[in-house]
Amino acid sequence: MAPQDAPTALWPAPVASGAVDATVHVPGSKSVTNRALVLAALASEPGWLRRPLRSRDTLLMAGALRAMGVDIVEGVGPDGTGETWRVLPTGLHGPATVDVGNAGTVMRFLPPVAALADGPVRFDGDPRSYERPLHGVIDALRVLGARIDDDGRDALPLTVHGGGALDGGPVEIDASSSSQFVSALLLSGPRFNQGVEVRHTGSSLPSLPHIRMTVDMLRAVGAQVDTPEAGGEPNVWRVTPGALLGRDLVIEPDLSNAQPFLAAALVTGGKVVIPDWPARTTQPGDKLREIFTEMGGSCELTEYGLEFTGSGAVHGIDVDLGEVGELTPGIAAVAALADSPSTLRGVAHLRLHETDRLAALTKEINELGGDVTETADGLHIRPRRLHGGIFHTYEDHRMATAGAIIGLAVEGVQIENVATTAKTLPDFPDMWTGMLGA
Ligand SMILES: O=C(O)C1=C[C@@H](OP(=O)(O)O)[C@@H](O)[C@H](O)C1
Numbered sequence: 362m363a364p365q366d367a368p369t370a371l372w373p374a375p376v377a378s379g380a381v382d383a384t385v386h387v388p389g390s391k392s393v394t395n396r397a398l399v400l401a402a403l404a405s406e407p408g409w410l411r412r413p414l415r416s417r418d419t420l421l422m423a424g425a426l427r428a429m430g431v432d433i434v435e436g437v438g439p440d441g442t443g444e445t446w447r448v449l450p451t452g453l454h455g456p457a458t459v460d461v462g463n464a465g466t467v468m469r470f471l472p473p474v475a476a477l478a479d480g481p482v483r484f485d486g487d488p489r490s491y492e493r494p495l496h497g498v499i500d501a502l503r504v505l506g507a508r509i510d511d512d513g514r515d516a517l518p519l520t521v522h523g524g525g526a527l528d529g530g531p532v533e534i535d536a537s538s539s540s541q542f543v544s545a546l547l548l549s550g551p552r553f554n555q556g557v558e559v560r561h562t563g564s565s566l567p568s569l570p571h572i573r574m575t576v577d578m579l580r581a582v583g584a585q586v587d588t589p590e591a592g593g594e595p596n597v598w599r600v601t602p603g604a605l606l607g608r609d610l611v612i613e614p615d616l617s618n619a620q621p622f623l624a625a626a627l628v629t630g631g632k633v634v635i636p637d638w639p640a641r642t643t644q645p646g647d648k649l650r651e652i653f654t655e656m657g658g659s660c661e662l663t664e665y666g667l668e669f670t671g672s673g674a675v676h677g678i679d680v681d682l683g684e685v686g687e688l689t690p691g692i693a694a695v696a697a698l699a700d701s702p703s704t705l706r707g708v709a710h711l712r713l714h715e716t717d718r719l720a721a722l723t724k725e726i727n728e729l730g731g732d733v734t735e736t737a738d739g740l741h742i743r744p745r746r747l748h749g750g751i752f753h754t755y756e757d758h759r760m761a762t763a764g765a766i767i768g769l770a771v772e773g774v775q776i777e778n779v780a781t782t783a784k785t786l787p788d789f790p791d792m793w794t795g796m797l798g799a
């Protein structure tokens with residue numbers, strides 16, 4: 362949790378007057394957009410991103426790469442439709458400064474890129490970014506040959522003294538606090554002289570689908586990656602050195618940002634269609650089809666997209682969310698409105714996300730009259746009749762959308778700083794009222 366009680370704008374969360382029935386076009390995935398930007402910047406030829414997400418996290422990523430000399434040109438796609446970013450990897454230069462905001466993808470994926478630049482790159486960000494774990498990336502980069510000045514903090518702010526190249530090779534890390542440590546080292550791995558071999562030594566590893574996303578996207582630009590899944594050693598990933606191709610990539614909709622809209626169908630017994638839901642994806646949000654079905658809905662995936670229908674009943678769930686941690690706030694919000702208790706497990710690492718999400722969800726739902734307790738690795742949620750009040754967001758986009766879900770069913774919920782949704786979904790308030798007005 363973080364600075365709180367500062368007077369910030371309150372957004373009256375709209376109550377649903379009946380069953381929602383809407384088609385919601387969800388913008389591009391944060392995780393895919395930021396990986397695509399990094400890979401395009403490291404490629405040996407230009408590439409395109411079509412329908413990239415334009416939000417705080419992705420604009421910070423683009424800004425950081427531009428600061429290191431990469432040319433990213435905004436425009437209209439070659440077919441005349443949709444927004445695109447053309448990425449021209451013209452070199453990685455320091456001195457440069459990078460604002461990571463509170464974007465895990467920027468603070469973890471870019472120090473390895475900066476190690477390849479030909480000068481110092483200074484990293485700084487929001488106060489919360491100083492508290493988020495970065496040791497896995499810093500310590501690994503030092504082993505792989507980088508010089509990093511962090512005044513002994515093992516955290517932000519820091520300076521990577523890029524030497525124009527990096528030896529690379531084998532490295533051990535404990536990525537139990539964030540899968541992004543593994544993704545960060547793999548993404549730049551093809552550009553290290555010896556490639557990279559990452560061995561995770563911790564007891565658990567969250568967000569495996571996000572590591573699969575990294576591997577899939579690396580392979581799609583021509584990298585050779587060996588993984589535990591492909592018959593390799595458990596917890597070991599190897600990336601061979603080599604040039605990366607420039608690609609023309611259409612970014613999938615952000616399925617984790619589709620969550621509040623699907624939740625609206627579930628909570629109101631309505632129907633929401635998300636066009637362009639991919640038939641095959643590594644995004645963790647795809648798991649919502651299963652989770653929200655177990656909680657009372659049903660869905661149909663067609664060529665057009667996903668049609669999700671609520672039954673009018675919302676059930677509690679006992680579920681391990683370790684692989685899909687970023688879905689926890691939205692699931693907790695639905696669980697608080699369910700007809701039976703829920704246990705959400707496997708997400709201790711959420712205490713180190715945008716805010717301490719376990720503490721924040723417990724406090725905010727309980728202040729509306731709920732009965733939530735924290736466990737060692739998750740939440741117990743016993744639904745109770747809730748009442749209105751201020752729902753604080755702790756500068757966490759997913760707290761804001763979680764509060765909006767509760768507000769659909771509870772009069773008088775006011776979301777503090779709904780603008781924090783700009784991290785990944787700047788149009789959220791308009792999309793939400795649009796869905797309800799549809
Ligand atoms: O690699 C990524 O794009 C992400 C990985 C996950 O991070 P953690 O493994 O730190 O939970 C996820 O929660 C985050 O929203 C995005």
Ligand SMILES: C=C(OP(=O)(O)O)C(=O)O
Pocket residue numbers: 463464465466687714715759785
């Ligand atoms: C944990 C999240 O973000 P980040 O990429 O900053 O880690 C999230 O979006 O839920």
